Amino acid sequence: MALTKEQKSKLLNIESHLKKYNFPPQIIIETTSRCNFRCLHCAHRVMMRKKSDMSSKLFKKIIDEIAEKSPETEIWPAFYGEPLLLGKKLFNLLRYAKKKGCHNIFLNTNASLFKHQWIRDDILSSGIKCLIVSLDAFSKKTFNIIRHGGNRDEIYKSVESLIKERKRKKLRYPIIICQFVMMTENKHEVDLFLQYWLKKGADVKIRNRGTWTGAIHAPQIDYDDDFRIACPIGNNTFAMHQDGNVVACCADYEGGFIAGNIQEKTIEVIWKTTLYEKIRKPFREHRWNDIPDVCKSCRDWQICGAEYHPSKENNKDFYPFWYAKTEQT
Numbered sequence: 485m486a487l488t489k490e491q492k493s494k495l496l497n498i499e500s501h502l503k504k505y506n507f508p509p510q511i512i513i514e515t516t517s518r519c520n521f522r523c524l525h526c527a528h529r530v531m532m533r534k535k536s537d538m539s540s541k542l543f544k545k546i547i548d549e550i551a552e553k554s555p556e557t558e559i560w561p562a563f564y565g566e567p568l569l570l571g572k573k574l575f576n577l578l579r580y581a582k583k584k585g586c587h588n589i590f591l592n593t594n595a596s597l598f599k600h601q602w603i604r605d606d607i608l609s610s611g612i613k614c615l616i617v618s619l620d621a622f623s624k625k626t627f628n629i630i631r632h633g634g635n636r637d638e639i640y641k642s643v644e645s646l647i648k649e650r651k652r653k654k655l656r657y658p659i660i661i662c663q664f665v666m667m668t669e670n671k672h673e674v675d676l677f678l679q680y681w682l683k684k685g686a687d688v689k690i691r692n693r694g695t696w697t698g699a700i701h702a703p704q705i706d707y708d709d710d711f712r713i714a715c716p717i718g719n720n721t722f723a724m725h726q727d728g729n730v731v732a733c734c735a736d737y738e739g740g741f742i743a744g745n746i747q748e749k750t751i752e753v754i755w756k757t758t759l760y761e762k763i764r765k766p767f768r769e770h771r772w773n774d775i776p777d778v779c780k781s782c783r784d785w786q787i788c789g790a791e792y793h794p795s796k797e798n799n800k801d802f803y804p805f806w807y808a809k810t811e812q813t
Contacts, residue, residue, distance in 0.1 A: 487706045487786065498788055499713040502768070507554040508722035508755050512734045513546055514538060514563035515577065516570055517726045521594050521633035525620075525665055527699035527737055528564060537570060538726040542747060543577050546724075549751050551584035562592040563723060564737045568603060575606040582611030590614045591658075596634055598642035608650055612658040616689065617643055620665050622673040622680060629669050647685050651797075660686045661792075667693040668703055682795050691790035697735050697782040705783045714767040715785040722755055730754050732763060732778050740778030 487495075516537045522529045543561075550557050559581060561567055567574050578589060595617045597603050607615060619639070621627035627636035647660055662681040666674055678688050693702040715733070723734040724746055732741040743758040766774040 485704050485706060487709060487711060491786075492711055494789055495713050495786070498716055502714060502716060502719045504764075505720075506756070507752060508557060508720075509554075510558040510560065510721045511546070511550060511751065512560045512563050512721055512723040513543065514565060514724060514726040515543065515561045515567050515574060516565040517563070518569050519564070519566045519594075520569060520596060521566065521631060523620075523632060524630045524669065525667055525693050525700060525702075527696045530699065531564065531737060533725070533738060534727070535565070536726055537573075538728075540573065540577060542728055544580060546746060546751065547577075547581045547584055547586060551581075551586055553752060555585045555587060557586070558588045558590055559586055560590045560592065560734075563725065563734060565726075566594055566596070567591065568593050568597040572606075575610045578610040578612060588613050590616065592616045592618065594618050594631070594634060595639045595643055598646055599638055604642070604646045604649060607646065607658065608653065608655060614661065615658040616661045616663050617686075618663045618665070619643075619677070620663070620667075621670050622676040626670050626673055630667075643686070644684055651685060661689050662686045663689045663691070665691055665693050678793060682793060685795050685797055687795050688793040689790055690793070692787040694735060694784040694787045695782070696737050697732075697740060697778050697784065699737070702787075705786055707783060712770075712772060713785060714770070715763075715779065715782075716788045717785060718763045718767055718779065722751060722759070730759070732776055735782065735784045736778055741776040 517531075517533070518535045518537070519528050550559065561574070561578065581589060589612050591612050591614070593615070619627075620630050621636065624636045627634065643662065650658070650660065662677070664670070664674060664677050674690060678690070681688050692704050694700070695702045695705055717735060718733045721734045722730065723736065724730045725739060728746040729739055730743040730746060731739050732743070741762070743762065744754045746754070762776060763779065772780065
């Protein structure tokens with residue numbers, strides 16, 4: 485689908501707000517690459533690399549550096565897996581991060597394990613600032629088409645229970661965001677989804693479907709136009725797989741580009757050397773021939789610009805670091 489003039493203008497505005505960071509403002513840590521879903525819009529079902537968990541030792545090494553260098557950096561302990569499959573281990577790691585002084589922990593989940601009371605209790609007590617619940621559908625029929633492996637009614641009920649428990653305990657955090665990835669199969673339900681969860685007291689995030697560096701076809705993506713911007717995802721994120729490999733960005737699920745391994749080098753060194761020279765610098769200079777091959781074929785920068793809809797109960801202070809200035813990045 486061809487990008488409209490308005491879409492290009494929005495993307496150019498996003499590009500104009502990109503900043504040069506001495507330390508990554510957002511670090512994505514793959515605590516596990518295992519998942520219990522096979523979602524329509526996700527390439528996990530065809531992922532070839534090993535599906536396993538990050539060691540506690542490696543996670544703590546990462547956290548120690550973040551706490552020392554930039555405790556305000558956003559930490560996302562999920563990449564291409566369902567972190568709640570780690571059980572108590574996950575919450576012990578999150579508490580470690582909180583104890584070290586890391587304030588901005590953003591957790592993504594499919595909510596399939598919210599049915600367990602202890603999971604909901606730990607979510608509310610482990611120091612998470614923002615919880616993003618991926619739902620992507622309103623009706624049971626659409627949910628079954630998109631989120632293979634999940635039970636729509638059970639998940640909706642348990643998310644609602646979590647919202648009520650947070651309110652009953654009068655907690656400011658975690659802010660709970662119900663996410664809707666818009667695609668052909670569900671776009672007719674976006675308004676129903678939005679109004680339903682706002683009334684329940686959750687915030688809502690709506691974004692377009694991505695391709696995961698080309699692994700999944702997304703009809704709203706323009707594959708032909710030569711128009712391009714410096715990728716906000718590559719500019720803003722530091723993403724690593726469960727084995728410590730640092731990849732191009734949070735869309736590089738298979739590891740098409742490896743910038744180094746966090747077991748051998750620090751976050752700061754990899755960020756300032758390989759990721760800068762091979763990704764951020766050539767992107768910002770529009771040297772498209774010099775970016776990694778996985779980036780050349782990727783069009784996921786087109787989906788930047790998620791919409792955030794806050795409920796009446798919540799503030800904007802938890803939004804991603806880029807949101808305050810651009811409002812649409």
